Amino acid sequence: MESYVLSNLITSALVAGLALALWGARRSPLWRNAGRELARRRPVALAVVAAYALVAGLDSVAWTDPHHEVAESEAVLLGEPRSAIDRLFPADFQEASYSAPFADHELYGGEALRHPGGHWLGTDIIGRDVLHRTLKGARVALIIGGLTSLIVLPLALLVGVSAGYVGGRVDDVVFFLMSTLASMPSLLLLIALIMVLGVGTVQVCVALGVTGWVGLARLVRAETFKIRELEYVDAARVLGTSELRIVGRHVLPNLMHLVVITFALLFSSLVLSEVVLSWLGIGIEGSWGRMIDQARTELSREPVIWWGITSASVALFSLILAVNQLADAVRDILDPRTVGEES
């Protein structure tokens, strides 16, 4: 399968998952209130995340222009599928060397640029526009967080709830499995998995998922244990409700706040993990981690190429900071100790 087709498919799956979650949340006033409260407390962080999502969305769907007449020299570039973000930048900006932000000539060789001043953030060591790469990094970051979460959340819920609710032997087995996985140092396990699975977006996300689900599954298991003993579950039993229905109507809805909080916390740690993986040479192509990794050679140049790593770092930092702030707020808002009080 063409890589851009796969990427488009993943994107649509993510969008569908998000839409489903939002649709489900909208039906419940409790979640609607939580959402409103979040918007009230952290409007800036929410706007930042929305902006990233917009950029990522614009970059997610790529298409080719079959009827576009292209010159011989540009065929290779324009014949490839390009996203809306790609189309904002001239397809032919591949320069022979690199330039500083807003420069009108190349640093190495000093020739005039084809787009003088057009590279707002300069170009990297092989002449790629830094702004373009930085914007494209948003999609990669959201894919890392989103796709991995799509793997982690259902798996952890299924395993955690069944272990916690059924208990007994099922729990023994699940607990053993979890403690086995959890006992391996996560970064080493991650490295081992990627080395065996191979490098690539899906592989990295699968590896992150395998190392990441245990934490949530443990939380879910412990919380299910607690919920199972609560009076409202007893009340449902006394009213003749079947066990399966109890899980669906009572246990799962009361776990959702945990899932949302974990998702928010997980997201930033996943994106930061990918940066480390990139530096180890096994990250995802096009990520900010790759740009930072590339800075190792760029920083030793004279004059120093600082703009690449700076813009990647700023982009990374603002996303992570916004997500962390949202996670903090979400944790406060959904804390069961505050849910019980007046709304």
Added chain:
Amino acid sequence: MSAGPALLRVEGLETHFPVRTGPLHRVTGAVRAVDGVDLVVEAGKTLALVGESGCGKTTVGRSILGLERPRAGRILFDGVDLLALDRAGFAPYRKRIQMVFQDPAAALDPRMRIREAVAEGMVAFGIGTSRSERTEIVASLLARVKLDPDVMSRYPHQLSGGQRQRVSIARALAVDPELVVCDESVSALDVSIQAQILNLLADLQRERRLAYLFITHDLGVVRHVADRVAVMYLGQVVEEGPVARVFDAPAHPYTEGLLAAAPSLDPDRGPRPVVVRGDVPSPSNPPPGCRFHTRCPHVFARCRVEPPPTFDVDGGMSRCFLREP
């Protein structure tokens, strides 16, 4: 024990909780929460089960509802032993026995609206054919427990404690039970709200000929609601009888002590001397002989070795050698 038709008859009920320790969860002991309890609840009447925390009164109630697995004994409801039934066989009896829990905040799912909470039992037992029909029934039930119908679309945390307890009662009534186990149903409420709920329960009993098993530690409540009372201590019923007789002429030293300890509201009565001293022993290692002998003011040698049998006392029984004929 009584002349009326027994709706519920509990015989020799024993419910123990295994004490599991270590990562391998091996059973190393047992908490003998309920250790040989006999009870009778007559149709349309109220039996109060009274005792201090840890005496096993709640476990009796939970065992009757199938929430605990007793290890011995019989629970005869309408003549059928519930413990001998399998899951499917037990299902129809679920509908006939309901429960109102202690903490109305914990007994209602915080993420479920009042309408769904009250309708939960109806859905399970197929009462009402459509959603709208069930909503109508819910509305009439809420009206019966004196709640505004617009609470239907609210969540439990938006209600006060008393309102939540009314919802719990409406939920139990929804499946039209014959016996309702009230487990400390008014203990968590403020006095002024408690009176509202007690009156409501009394009205419902008259209207629907409900039988109550009223589990409580509050002697004032017992005296007010009960026809008969059973006093529990460390997993056993130590005294049982009509409420007036038990309060006026207690036949067990523990009952005596309990009555003496309860603060009275008579402004002319001065403070009384403390009768029962010391602490309740652990139910995982109850004392030999009479279980009350470690705290009993009348203890004698025989009490320490020989567990007393039950002796008939004026329409009830007592588990004390002093009552030996």
Added chain:
Amino acid sequence: MSDTVLDVGDLRTSFPSAEGRVDVVDRVSFDVGAGETVALVGESGCGKSMTALSIMRLVPKPGRVEGGSIRVGARDVRTLPVAEMRRVRGGDVSMIFQEPMTSLNPVQRCGRQIVEAIRLHHPESSEEARRRARDLFGEVGIPDAEARLDAYPHQLSGGMRQRVMIAMALASRPKLLIADEPTTALDVTIQAQILELLRTLQREHRMAVLLITHDLGIVNEIADRVLVMYAGRIIEEGGRRDVLARPGHPYTRGLLRSLPGVVERGARLEEIAGVVPRPSEWGAGCRFTNRCPLAFDPCAGTEAPRVEVGARHVAWCHAAARDEGGRS
């Protein structure tokens, strides 16, 4: 009641809410004399515990004391410097709490906790302090004191733990003991023992006790005087017998009549209709208006007047004022 140990005047303590700060304790005034037991009684959320914590300056954040005076002896604790206040806490004024299980430090031996309380206020050697702790244990009726000093709180029963709390509170011979629902978490037979202990100690030390409770039965067992609180305000004050036998406020009357065990068996209990208003619903007038069977025109709009319904027996009620006026 010659010397006043505690004198609270116009105390206001507020908490933030959706509608801004609300005074959950609203202009509360009362005093406690030496050797006197005063019960502060009311339903949950009426502000009785906050009153007690305000006296100790222990109101949890984000609550704060907004105004009024709190005199312990000759000093106003509201304006004391922090270091001085520390000497008052556990020195002149001690406090015990509802949950003896969680109120003791779970990882420290009981003896050490008491020794800490002693040594915070008296420069004694640790051996001396330990000897004193042992004596205190004997005084509060803890058998086998030496062994219990080395016990951790979880190794004791609920009643024993509350005795440890009391021993700790007595460590520096306080002039005033504030007991916040000291027996609510205990079984009746244990409750009777603790109440008896409090009575004995109070007599022996001529200690003033401010007892906070929701249980009128306990009030009857132990109090000399009663303060009834409703929705942040004191609505009745008087001697135990006067308040319980001839309540002057319709709320107190309702409370007493709604108790099961007082009326005939099977008879209907008197209900106080409705629910306690939330702080956001407190109006300008009497806060009991919406539930009061006697409410009439002025109740909702104007503050209830202070009415002497008996000797040293006061109620804040429009209806009582009307009756009083009619009589005189």
Added chain:
Amino acid sequence: MIAYVLRRLAYGFATVLGVLAFLFGLFFLYATPEDMARRALGDKAPPQAIEQWIVNHEYHHPLFWNPENPGKTLIVDHYRRMLTFDFGRSDADDVRVTTRLREGVGPSLSLTVPLFFGGLVLSISLALFVATFRETYIDRAGVALCVLAMSVSILLYIIGGQFLIARILKWFPISGYDADPAVIARFLVLPVLVGLAASFGEQVRFYRTVFVEETNRDYVRTARAKGCGDGRVMWHHVLRNAMIPIITRVVLAIPFLFTGSILLESFFAIPGLGSMTVDAIHANDFATLRVMVFLGSVFFIAGQIVTDVCYTLADPRVRLE
């Protein structure tokens, strides 16, 4: 207690067997010996060379079942080698893995031990300070700073630290290592500082949450009611009660003392176990990686047992039976 520890050890051993099963699945079933050989020798290697490589590394036995010699299978070999700590030779350059481990553990510890204790003392003190002023601007500013610090990738701390302190200010060498006690500090100060900066945000915030939770408990109110001041409440009562979560976190961090800090070591060219892991990744050295994962989990499992025992020291309510 002893019975409990023995049972715990047995369960720990079972977990180790589980880890080994997982590693076998990953490294022998999913990635086959041919894959490993091809990665080590390159795609264009002749079949004979691959064959030879497999035999040299003793990967030529059947996976599960060898009718001729039941003891000679890959799975038996895998378990026997790991459990006897006979790790064989590296896939990349045939050096004995144990030799490498012995050489690497010293440099790793010299970096991670000061980092560990420095971080612990620093973050707990800061967290206690911030928690003392909870619900004030100091607290809010502290938390905001922590979230800010957490949002920066560790790579940026390293690159930034090297760039600023070593290249511009020239206070310390950019990287390098010398075990000579006279100069070792020169090389370690910068990585330790960078490591502290990278971890303090997350740690302080965690400990603050623990402490704040603890300060809301009833016994703290009792302590204040008997006249304890802020400092006494925090150091005598709260800290002691917060020990359970602290121990859990601290003991579980100990394995990383031995496996080393992968990023710090390789950036600062410290020849420890972390650098060794990075080399293994670049050289496609599956044997070394397998050993590192295995050792990491052995340390982790041992740490968990130690944690359980520490609980009894920290909290008298915990009894191990």
